[in-house]
Amino acid sequence: MSLVTEVVVPRYGIAWYPWAVQYFFLIALSYSTLWLAAPGLVLGKPAWMTTARIALLACVSTTLVAPVALLADLHQPLRFWHFYAHPTPWSWMSLGSFLLPLYLGAVVLLAWLAWRPALKARSRQDDGVFSRVAGWIAWGDWQAPRAVLALVGAGALALSLGIMVYTGFEVAIVKGRPLWNTHWLPPMFVATGVIGACGLVLVLNRISTLRSADTNRQMLAVLVGACVVTGFIALTWFLDGINAVSGSVAAALDSVSQSAAWRGTAMEGGIAGVLLAVLAFVMRRSAARRKAMGWVLGLLALHVAWMFRWVVLMNVQTVARNSAGFHDYHVAFGSYGLLGIIGIFGLWLTAVLLIDLFVPWREASSDPLAGPLAEPDASLSASIEGAPRHG
Amino acid sequence: MDPIRRSLLGQLARLSAGAALIPLSSVASAGINDQPPRREGDPDKRYGMLIDLRQCIGCQACTVSCHIENDAPLGNFRTVVSQFEVEEQHSGDVATFMLPRLCNHCENPPCVPVCPVQATYQRQDGIVVVDSDRCVGCAYCVNACPYDARFINEKTQTADKCTFCAHRLEAGLLPACVESCVGGARIIGDMRDPASEISRLIDKHRDELMVLQPEKNTLPQVFYLGMDERFTTRPQAEAGIWDVLGMEGKEVGYEFGH
Numbered sequence: 001m002s003l004v005t006e007v008v009v010p011r012y013g014i015a016w017y018p019w020a021v022q023y024f025f026l027i028a029l030s031y032s033t034l035w036l037a038a039p040g041l042v043l044g045k046p047a048w049m050t051t052a053r054i055a056l057l058a059c060v061s062t063t064l065v066a067p068v069a070l071l072a073d074l075h076q077p078l079r080f081w082h083f084y085a086h087p088t089p090w091s092w093m094s095l096g097s098f099l100l101p102l103y104l105g106a107v108v109l110l111a112w113l114a115w116r117p118a119l120k121a122r123s124r125q126d127d128g129v130f131s132r133v134a135g136w137i138a139w140g141d142w143q144a145p146r147a148v149l150a151l152v153g154a155g156a157l158a159l160s161l162g163i164m165v166y167t168g169f170e171v172a173i174v175k176g177r178p179l180w181n182t183h184w185l186p187p188m189f190v191a192t193g194v195i196g197a198c199g200l201v202l203v204l205n206r207i208s209t210l211r212s213a214d215t216n217r218q219m220l221a222v223l224v225g226a227c228v229v230t231g232f233i234a235l236t237w238f239l240d241g242i243n244a245v246s247g248s249v250a251a252a253l254d255s256v257s258q259s260a261a262w263r264g265t266a267m268e269g270g271i272a273g274v275l276l277a278v279l280a281f282v283m284r285r286s287a288a289r290r291k292a293m294g295w296v297l298g299l300l301a302l303h304v305a306w307m308f309r310w311v312v313l314m315n316v317q318t319v320a321r322n323s324a325g326f327h328d329y330h331v332a333f334g335s336y337g338l339l340g341i342i343g344i345f346g347l348w349l350t351a352v353l354l355i356d357l358f359v360p361w362r363e364a365s366s367d368p369l370a371g372p373l374a375e376p377d378a379s380l381s382a383s384i385e386g387a388p389r390h391g
Numbered sequence: 392m393d394p395i396r397r398s399l400l401g402q403l404a405r406l407s408a409g410a411a412l413i414p415l416s417s418v419a420s421a422g423i424n425d426q427p428p429r430r431e432g433d434p435d436k437r438y439g440m441l442i443d444l445r446q447c448i449g450c451q452a453c454t455v456s457c458h459i460e461n462d463a464p465l466g467n468f469r470t471v472v473s474q475f476e477v478e479e480q481h482s483g484d485v486a487t488f489m490l491p492r493l494c495n496h497c498e499n500p501p502c503v504p505v506c507p508v509q510a511t512y513q514r515q516d517g518i519v520v521v522d523s524d525r526c527v528g529c530a531y532c533v534n535a536c537p538y539d540a541r542f543i544n545e546k547t548q549t550a551d552k553c554t555f556c557a558h559r560l561e562a563g564l565l566p567a568c569v570e571s572c573v574g575g576a577r578i579i580g581d582m583r584d585p586a587s588e589i590s591r592l593i594d595k596h597r598d599e600l601m602v603l604q605p606e607k608n609t610l611p612q613v614f615y616l617g618m619d620e621r622f623t624t625r626p627q628a629e630a631g632i633w634d635v636l637g638m639e640g641k642e643v644g645y646e647f648g649h
Contacts, residue, residue: 075528
């Protein structure tokens with residue numbers, strides 16, 4: 001036996017900054033909320049319409065802001081056009097750079113088609129600048145058939161599958177970071193993304209004052225399902241590891257056994273995840289509890305989804321590959337750190353507020369021909385002022 | 392690390408040192424994350440490096456000359472010599488182990504297929520380079536390299552790495568690290584030329600040569616002679632370096648902590 005001590009080793013910084021966490025977080029919320037909007041919006045299920053409206057707002061806002069975070073993580077953001085000048089079909093990141101704008105376009109188109117009837121209705125009201133803007137956004141006096149909306153929705157859903165696959169495998173193929181190098185990472189990104197998306201819809205349901213009981217019930221049901229799936233994936237990953245199939249688990253166990261910070265993180269993640277699953281399961285059963293505590297659970301779900309990405313993308317980069325121990329990483333205050341994190345959330349909030357200001361998203365419709373009030377909804381009609389004028 | 396795993400890694404290291412001499416370029420195909428075709432460089436050559444650890448005294452002359460030749464920012468290194476203190480626990484004897492690190496110019500480089508804009512590529516002579524005019528600085532390659540051979544150069548804001556001093560090789564010179572090595576520990580050359588020094592040394596020491604992290608299947612083309620198997624992977628070592636912070640919390644240097 002011998003004792004080895006490092007005397008001279010270089011220090012290696014991290015290569016992907018918190019911008020990457022923000023991108024992976026927002027894009028996961030984006031594709032997950034799209035699927036939450038699908039039953040109401042694309043399939044036209046009336047019971048899911050309120051959920052679909054909130055989810056569509058969440059989807060559009062996160063889809064618009066996510067690429068900004070992605071761009072910011074490039075050290076040469078103005079060279080983004082190189083992605084399109086030099087297409088590289090063997091690189092996951094290059095494939096993503098082509099998928100992402102298509103996906104963004106499909107989501108925006110879908111939202112626009114869903115919002116158009118309400119926008120047209122608002123443009124006919126006498127509401128000053130808001131009516132004018134609504135008229136501009138609605139762009140013309142035509143009506144798209146329901147089939148077009150369903151088709152665009154199907155296209156967006158198909159592209160979202162591409163986003164799920166590329167964001168997952170982009171990270172999972174990196175053999176240089178054993179913790180990432182597992183086939184269970186892509187499904188884990190999706191499962192925790194759905195958890196976060198349910199959380200976001202629950203929170204928006206509360207702060208938008210829609211407070212739909214249906215939405216609370218549906219989101220908690222999906223949340224419980226996503227928690228079960230997440231737990232199952234985590235367990236399978238772990239079992240793979242102790243059966244020596246995956247170096248990812250060995251690396252994780254190494255980190256946890258060697259570092260107090262990793263033990264703390266593992267503990268926090270475990271507790272937050274289990275707490276979320278238990279609370280979701282308990283609250284799901286009572287309408288009163290769902291109404292009172294749904295948004296709190298939503299915040300916890302968002303925390304779990306964000307922290308998972310932080311641990312996977314940031315903490316894993318601090319695990320040294322060629323030297324002992326862990327690299328020091330402290331979140332900087334500037335745009336590579338805290339300012340970037342807060343800035344992206346601020347940008348998202350701005351996007352939500354602007355949409356809320358100029359778009360009557362609460363009246364989004366699954367059928368562009370039916371008009372905004374074709375589906376009477378008790379919880380909605382109270383909040384729509386001036387609606388009777390269109391009777 | 393347990394002895395069985397260690398000896399397995401050692402065998403792997405030896406095995407791939409031999410296998411890596413077979414050109415893999417024919418394996419290139421169009422699947423996602425497969426190696427793209429190589430471009431530029433002399434197709435009749437395959438550069439590689441052999442580092443005779445028995446000759447390395449850890450003077451860091453290579454580190455310094457590389458830093459000057461290639462103008463790397465402070466704190467980033469295209470090559471560096473890791474140094475370890477190894478204490479035999481029974482006898483208390485202490486020895487120092489030197490491990491020069493640089494880009495391995497792998498036969499199956501994981502950094503190349505990940506690049507989204509083909510800014511990093513492998514030349515036909517095996518040298519892996521970065522086109523800093525094309526690089527978008529996504530740092531995907533930095534994460535993909537298991538050897539920490541790449542970094543983002545803060546001056547150019549693009550990926551930076553060892554190029555075997557390709558600019559010097561083309562001018563008929565040796566790389567800065569080879570030229571400055573006082574012990575002659577670093578030998579670079581064309582492995583396709585059977586008469587080259589590196590070819591002769593590889594032939595002579597084939598069974599003793601090892602590469603870093605052979606289990607990653609990157610087929611490194613920097614071969615170590617006199618290597619200890621325990622150092623081919625992340626060493627099971629005590630971290631000995633601590634940052635020294637000034638009164639205002641700013642870093643002023645390093646201190647050896649033991």
